[in-house]
Amino acid sequence: MSLLDELNTSVMEGDRDKVEELTRQALDQGVEVKTILSDGLIAAMDVVGQRFESGEMFIPEMIVAGEAMTRGLNILRPLFKESGIKPQGTVVIGTVQGDMHAIGKSLASMMMEGAGFRVIDLGVNVSPEQFVKSVKEEDAQLVGMSALLTTTMPAMKATIEALKEAGLLDKVKTLIGGAPVTQEYADKIGADGYAPEAATGVQKVKELLQALRQVDKTI
Amino acid sequence: MNIFKVLSEQEVQKLHSASLEVLNAIGLKIASEKVRKMLEEAGATVDHKTTLVRFPPNLVDESIKEAPQRVIYGARNPKYDLVLEPGGETYCRPLTGAEGYIDVETGKYRMAKMSDVKDWARLVDALDNISYCAVPYPDDVPADTRDIRVMPVVLENTEKHILLQPYSGEHMECMIELALAVMGSEEELKKRPILTVLTSVLSPLQLEEYATDIMLIAGKHGIPVEINSAAIAGGTAPVTVAGVTLLSHAEVLAGIAIAEIANPGAPIVYRPLPLFLDMSSGGVLDATVENAMMAAAQVQLIRETYGIPTNMFGQIADALITDGQSMIERVFNTLLPALAGANIVSGAGSLEHTYTLDPVQLVIDDEILGMTYRMLRGFEVNDDTLGLDALARVGPGGNFLADKHTLKYFKAEYFRPHIFNRRSREIWQSEGERDLNENARQRAITILREHKPSPLAEDIVNELDSIIKRLEQG
Numbered sequence: 001m002s003l004l005d006e007l008n009t010s011v012m013e014g015d016r017d018k019v020e021e022l023t024r025q026a027l028d029q030g031v032e033v034k035t036i037l038s039d040g041l042i043a044a045m046d047v048v049g050q051r052f053e054s055g056e057m058f059i060p061e062m063i064v065a066g067e068a069m070t071r072g073l074n075i076l077r078p079l080f081k082e083s084g085i086k087p088q089g090t091v092v093i094g095t096v097q098g099d100m101h102a103i104g105k106s107l108a109s110m111m112m113e114g115a116g117f118r119v120i121d122l123g124v125n126v127s128p129e130q131f132v133k134s135v136k137e138e139d140a141q142l143v144g145m146s147a148l149l150t151t152t153m154p155a156m157k158a159t160i161e162a163l164k165e166a167g168l169l170d171k172v173k174t175l176i177g178g179a180p181v182t183q184e185y186a187d188k189i190g191a192d193g194y195a196p197e198a199a200t201g202v203q204k205v206k207e208l209l210q211a212l213r214q215v216d217k218t219i
Numbered sequence: 220m221n222i223f224k225v226l227s228e229q230e231v232q233k234l235h236s237a238s239l240e241v242l243n244a245i246g247l248k249i250a251s252e253k254v255r256k257m258l259e260e261a262g263a264t265v266d267h268k269t270t271l272v273r274f275p276p277n278l279v280d281e282s283i284k285e286a287p288q289r290v291i292y293g294a295r296n297p298k299y300d301l302v303l304e305p306g307g308e309t310y311c312r313p314l315t316g317a318e319g320y321i322d323v324e325t326g327k328y329r330m331a332k333m334s335d336v337k338d339w340a341r342l343v344d345a346l347d348n349i350s351y352c353a354v355p356y357p358d359d360v361p362a363d364t365r366d367i368r369v370m371p372v373v374l375e376n377t378e379k380h381i382l383l384q385p386y387s388g389e390h391m392e393c394m395i396e397l398a399l400a401v402m403g404s405e406e407e408l409k410k411r412p413i414l415t416v417l418t419s420v421l422s423p424l425q426l427e428e429y430a431t432d433i434m435l436i437a438g439k440h441g442i443p444v445e446i447n448s449a450a451i452a453g454g455t456a457p458v459t460v461a462g463v464t465l466l467s468h469a470e471v472l473a474g475i476a477i478a479e480i481a482n483p484g485a486p487i488v489y490r491p492l493p494l495f496l497d498m499s500s501g502g503v504l505d506a507t508v509e510n511a512m513m514a515a516a517q518v519q520l521i522r523e524t525y526g527i528p529t530n531m532f533g534q535i536a537d538a539l540i541t542d543g544q545s546m547i548e549r550v551f552n553t554l555l556p557a558l559a560g561a562n563i564v565s566g567a568g569s570l571e572h573t574y575t576l577d578p579v580q581l582v583i584d585d586e587i588l589g590m591t592y593r594m595l596r597g598f599e600v601n602d603d604t605l606g607l608d609a610l611a612r613v614g615p616g617g618n619f620l621a622d623k624h625t626l627k628y629f630k631a632e633y634f635r636p637h638i639f640n641r642r643s644r645e646i647w648q649s650e651g652e653r654d655l656n657e658n659a660r661q662r663a664i665t666i667l668r669e670h671k672p673s674p675l676a677e678d679i680v681n682e683l684d685s686i687i688k689r690l691e692q693g
Contacts, residue, residue, distance in 0.1 A: 060625045196643035
């Protein structure tokens with residue numbers, strides 16, 4: 001098995017330490033950063049994504065594979081600039097103010113990380129101001145908001161308004177999700193996107209960021 | 220999982236002694252002179268003129284004790300062999316002998332054809348939770364020999380064990396000949412019989428000659444017999460739940476006793492099927508909530524007395540179509556006997572009492588059975604399954620999504636149906652708003668398009684053909 005094939009397999013199997021080791025080994029052997037990234041890491045996650053879609057793989061396996069991929073990615077990231085790689089976007093995510101429910105948001109967050117995004121997870125009960133601050137500090141391209149309660153959904157609207165007031169809405173996309181949230185509500189409050197299921201949120205993120213033309217399609 | 224009990228210890232005793240009393244004091248009319256003579260010799264009181272045979276309790280008791288508690292249902296492919304034993308696995312087969320069929324393409328009712336037998340066997344072969352095969356009886360072949368004619372078709376289209384309903388002793392012999400062609404020798408067939416047959420007592424308290432012929436011939440060759448009694452409360456049995464439970468139980472016991480007196484140790488499966496007369500229409504009902512109770516009671520009764528394998532009706536419906544009613548009826552009727560410890564809960568795919576089979580219902584029954592087996596498996600309570608270590612690792616406010624404990628258990632702990640809608644409304648809408656029946660229909664169509672059981676060897680196919688040709692020539 002070639003080194004990159006082995007890296008592929010290790011990502012799919014979620015073997016975090018091995019992915020780290022093999023990524024380093026590939027760099028030592030002079031394999032191009034771009035090649036390690038696309039053929040070793042991203043290609044594996046594409047297969048994982050397909051297997052998830054077809055029902056052969058499940059969320060825990062996908063997350064572990066994603067964590068393994070991230071370990072490799074973290075080694076490569078500092079080398080992106082000199083290799084001419086545009087990073088996959090940065091996502092700021094959190095459960096909105098007044099809402100303490102973490103699991104749906106955490107699931108979405110882990111899945112996005114597994115898809116190669118840089119994810120800043122602000123946790124639960126995140127105020128509009130905290131979202132705004134984080135978008136500025138992290139130079140994020142997407143804000144993901146989660147709410148489980150109908151009573152906390154208005155905090156999504158408040159957050160979007162805060163982003164607008166801060167003049168960030170032209171450079172950042174907004175994505176909302178959570179059990180009571182609907183496309184209709186997303187349209188009403190001016191959110192750019194809505195994900196009906198935490199596990200499928202990743203696809204929405206990709207679509208929105210591609211729309212922003214922030215993503216290099218090669219990775 | 221703890222066993223579910225309908226009856227108290229006293230009620231079991233009462234039913235048991237009452238059943239022996241029915242066979243002793245009232246007796247059965249038995250048409251076969253050969254069988255009457257055999258029973259007379261064994262100690263029964265026989266009136267050859269009226270054909271009435273009365274069984275002393277000891278005779279019934281002693282002979283039923285000859286029946287094995289462990290019965291093997293062999294299969295063409297040994298991986299599908301089934302072991303029926305007390306406390307063992309629970310299995311399922313479809314209903315046998317239905318003449319009506321729901322066309323999977325059009326959804327319309329029509330008479331079953333030989334091509335449906337083939338499709339049905341392939342569906343059974345592909346569905347994991349349907350343990351062995353029984354098929355519709357088609358109307359496009361001569362009716363008097365269709366019981367035999369379906370057999371090669373079933374053998375070619377499923378690798379699983381098969382059940383048939385022979386019309387006579389002669390047909391039983393022919394089925395054995397066909398089974399031998401597949402298994403090679405009497406010895407192999409006896410060790411792993413690939414065929415089970417069903418035969419019935421005629422309520423109230425009569426045994427036709429063909430029925431005892433089948434029992435005797437099957438027993439001689441080690442072919443398991445599912446002995447059936449379809450006593451109808453208020454029609455051919457006392458109207459009460461207890462009364463029809465008693466009669467159908469007693470009738471099956473008589474059948475088992477006869478089979479064991481003829482061939483001690485012959486594999487037998489207890490299969491009473493108490494029914495109700497619908498006092499508003501005069502029709503017969505199979506799938507009432509009382510049926511479910513009776514099935515559970517009879518499983519308990521036989522388990523606590525003789526411990527021989529049981530096959531109770533489970534996926535059964537009085538509903539004419541695969542709808543909410545058919546689901547309610549079959550879930551009650553599957554769950555109760557299964558929880559009581561039945562070895563087999565059968566009837567998959569059936570509608571309209573026992574007259575019609577529907578591939579869509581069969582695919583749905585595969586899910587109902589998957590859930591039933593999962594429930595019977597129960598769940599383990601130990602330090603590891605309690606997840607105490609995982610809980611300590613994750614702590615307050617964390618999540619278990621990618622914890623190693625989650626990865627270890629998430630697959631085995633939960634049953635995942637193939638055809639349930641569990642996604643969000645938006646996804647469901649975007650995928651065409653398909654309901655359960657439509658998902659089942661799509662799965663059936665996919666299986667029929669893609670699933671190919673491994674073929675029989677050519678020389679076996681030729682031999683089966685030549686046996687059927689001889690049958691056609693009379």
